[in-house]
Amino acid sequence: MKIIEDARAPNPRRVRIFLAEKEIEIPFEQIEIMKGDHKTPDFTAKNPFQRVPILELESGTIISESVAICRYFEELEPDPPLMGKDPLDKARVEMWNRRMELNLLFHVAQVFRHTHPAMTDFEVPQISEWGEANRPKVLETLIFLDQELESRAFIAGKRFSIADITAKVAIDFLKPPKIERPEKLKHLARWYDEVSSRPSMKMPQKDQDK
Amino acid sequence: MKIIEDARAPNPRRVRIFLAEKEIEIPFEQIEIMKGDHKTPDFTAKNPFQRVPILELESGTIISESVAICRYFEELEPDPPLMGKDPLDKARVEMWNRRMELNLLFHVAQVFRHTHPAMTDFEVPQISEWGEANRPKVLETLIFLDQELESRAFIAGKRFSIADITAKVAIDFLKPPKIERPEKLKHLARWYDEVSSRPSMKMPQKDQDK
Numbered sequence: 001m002k003i004i005e006d007a008r009a010p011n012p013r014r015v016r017i018f019l020a021e022k023e024i025e026i027p028f029e030q031i032e033i034m035k036g037d038h039k040t041p042d043f044t045a046k047n048p049f050q051r052v053p054i055l056e057l058e059s060g061t062i063i064s065e066s067v068a069i070c071r072y073f074e075e076l077e078p079d080p081p082l083m084g085k086d087p088l089d090k091a092r093v094e095m096w097n098r099r100m101e102l103n104l105l106f107h108v109a110q111v112f113r114h115t116h117p118a119m120t121d122f123e124v125p126q127i128s129e130w131g132e133a134n135r136p137k138v139l140e141t142l143i144f145l146d147q148e149l150e151s152r153a154f155i156a157g158k159r160f161s162i163a164d165i166t167a168k169v170a171i172d173f174l175k176p177p178k179i180e181r182p183e184k185l186k187h188l189a190r191w192y193d194e195v196s197s198r199p200s201m202k203m204p205q206k207d208q209d210k
Numbered sequence: 211m212k213i214i215e216d217a218r219a220p221n222p223r224r225v226r227i228f229l230a231e232k233e234i235e236i237p238f239e240q241i242e243i244m245k246g247d248h249k250t251p252d253f254t255a256k257n258p259f260q261r262v263p264i265l266e267l268e269s270g271t272i273i274s275e276s277v278a279i280c281r282y283f284e285e286l287e288p289d290p291p292l293m294g295k296d297p298l299d300k301a302r303v304e305m306w307n308r309r310m311e312l313n314l315l316f317h318v319a320q321v322f323r324h325t326h327p328a329m330t331d332f333e334v335p336q337i338s339e340w341g342e343a344n345r346p347k348v349l350e351t352l353i354f355l356d357q358e359l360e361s362r363a364f365i366a367g368k369r370f371s372i373a374d375i376t377a378k379v380a381i382d383f384l385k386p387p388k389i390e391r392p393e394k395l396k397h398l399a400r401w402y403d404e405v406s407s408r409p410s411m412k413m414p415q416k417d418q419d420k
Contacts, residue, residue, distance in 0.1 A: 048354060049312075049313060061298070063301045063305055064309075065305045065309065065312075067308065068302070068304035068305035071297075075297035075300055075301070087281075087285035087286050088271070090281055090282070091282035092273065092278070094275065094278035095274055095278035098275040098278060099259060099274075103259060127339050129335070129337050129340070130337050130340040133335055133337060144258060
């Protein structure tokens, strides 16, 4: 069993953090998106949608989509629960994880993909007007999150969950498209600092990251 | 317990089909997005992201996000399984459902939202270049799906699942943005006809639908 990923991309990071929180160790194989490794015939046969990460099982079965990979490990190793414990809790965590995907990570990614010079060859056509239209939506969600985090420890409730992972990865991803997290958002800052101090959040070693 | 929705929108339809497949009956309350009902203070208090559908429990707890609502009912009533049976099956269904969301429903929705005159007041700014850029991506996914469906009955495998619901709703949603499903995609047509004939796919009665 192994995960094929590019350690610098945000979605692989979600899975790495998820596995670290569960203390599951599996081998990671690196490919380089910027070199087009995800568009080779070999990788395309594994994931026709040419995205990382993918999980490759001993049987040869491939699971793509970060949250689907997380689901697999959540079902195999339910403790600690990162996707909820009972029906309502699972629904609540899924709601918040999707809110963080659709209203935060997605908008940040669109700003990055449609405005950053490094993405010109990858996002075709690159439409800067669309990229810029996503910028204020990022800020709206950050302000909303700040209000929510006034009254609870984590995004989906009292317990750390996959929704915190998605939000943390999205906020760290503000840097390449030069979006600022406003300092005045104190509750968001408290949450961000707490979550960032978790051992699972450590970035991969430099030798993997060049 | 009730669901608040607009029966003409695609995401509420996903939940309605899901519940019909499980033969779960709960009351539906209609609001009208085109009249801005989802932006009232009352609805915004229930879902700050102003989207339908939402599930309102007796306790007052609200679950938004279609797939989170489906998850709640899947956990309460696992039969028939629409989100997978064991860890690998659950991961596979989640992978395919997300592929259908990200590579099909999403692109169809972007074409609709950014090119349809009815959406001018709802999608601000409406960027037709972005809408048009999504059009060929819809076609790519349909061609890919046709190849996949040559060798299996349903999108995620032998069993009908939430991934089929998402794909069916996305394909029916091709109509408003005038995207054609190519007739030559025979395996996709076979799947589409089979899935469309399921009783769960019946559209709501006219009196709910005006």
